[in-house]
Amino acid sequence: MKILIVEDEKNIVLSLKxxxxxxxxxxxCTxxxxxxxxxxxxxxxxxxxxxIVLPGMDGFLVCQAMRKESDTSKTPIIFISALSREEDIKKAFNAGANEYIVKPFTPEKIRETVEKWL
Incomplete structure (x- = not known):
């Protein structure tokens, strides 16, 4: 399966990859x-x-744009963010997220969530 990681912190990218x-x-990765x-x-x-916090275009806008494209309209999108306020989580789901994981996360949580959506 092909997984796209959109994350600006190098250490997180490396561990997820x-x-x-x-x-x-x-x-x-990007x-x-x-x-x-x-x-x-x-x-x-x-x-x-x-x-969510990315240079140029935030994750909410990326998610909304992906939902409008035919190739990614149904692709599972899992937000992984340090933003843990209820408003941010609601905004993510309103943008089209399937799941929301708050940083810091455990490898088990990532593994379980990826397996659930694939």
């Missing part, structure tokens, strides 16, 4: 919301792990 590749997935949309059009990911 390693874990998901060990699970047998093909992983593509640190930019705009680039995430370009990549998703090219590869049609099976799942997206999406941060």
């Amino acid at each position: 390693l874990m998901l590749e060990k699970m047998g997935h093909d992983v593509v 640190r930019s919301g705009v680039e995430a949309l370009e990549i998703s059009r090219k590869i049609s990911p099976d799942l997206v792990l999406l941060d």
Whole structure:
């Protein structure tokens, strides 16, 4: 399965990428919301792990844009964010998120959630 990671923190990207590749997935990473949309059009990911705070275009806007595109309208989008306020979580689901994980997260939580949506 193809997983797109959209995250601007290098350490988080590395840990997620390693874990998901060990699970047998093909992983593509970007640190930019705009680039995430370009990549998703090219590869049609099976799942997206999406941060909210990104340079240029935030995760809420990325998620809304992906929901409007035919190739990603049904793709599971899992937000992974340090934002833990109820308003932020509601905003994520209103934008089209399937799941919301608050940082810091455990590898088990990521594994369970990815397996649930794939």
